[in-house]
Amino acid sequence: MNKIREAFQRFMYGRYGSDRLNQAMLIVFLVCAMLDIFVDNVYFSVLLTSWEFLLVILIYFRVFSRNISKRYAENQKYLALENKVRRFFGKTKYIQQQRKDFHIYTCPQCKQKIRIPKGKGKISVRCPKCGAEFVKNS
Template identity: 50%
Template sequence: MRDKMMRFLQGRYGVDALSKCLLGIGLIAVILAGFFGGKAAGNILYILGWAAIIYCYFRIFSKNITKRYAENQKYLAKTYKLRSFFYKQKELMKQRKVYHIYKCPSCKQKIRIPRGKGKIEVRCPKCGTTFIKKS
């Protein structure tokens, strides 16, 4: 059975970031449609959710690899700022375990100070302003 599936998927595009996003949006829309019941908004969400899921699987099983790749690159370009914002927030959360992160009062530059050093005088590397903070 595994060999048959491997042969079937050979030459197909496969899963990418846009497919994952479409699948997630589709599933969320179908679940939200269940909360609205038989109302018009629920029916529209249900149809749109299933359309997103079907398009997702169409993309996964497509043999037109160049077109699917171009669609994915366009999606990645459009969502770059949003994805990089969340990546930066994730990295900041990792650093907050070891460092305090302060902003310079004059130029708003973020400054990273090690935790557990008591009150220290911080000098901004960008503008040279000094201020006292607890680490």
């Protein structure tokens, strides 16, 4: 068993290996495979099977690639996109949590978002960014 591991390590030396982009593609592959099991439509099944085939080829290509800088750049682009999506949903979740206790208004001049506590009646709001004042109900 130890010889097999050493042989595989020698084979993989100088190759890219796996990263987050490969993991994401593997998850997409597994989802396609599960959908393929439960779908009765022949055309949709053929489409899913072709996607599965392409994903497997692309995953193996990236794992065994010797062009490490190019695979690294691809992974960095994917991570930047993933980070944007995570920030968007995190921000949306935070705003929804804040809406329980606060009204969130946008400054008419600079578009800065401002939190105002609920239940204070009609109040004058001063924007901390640009200094504009406007009246809102809390």
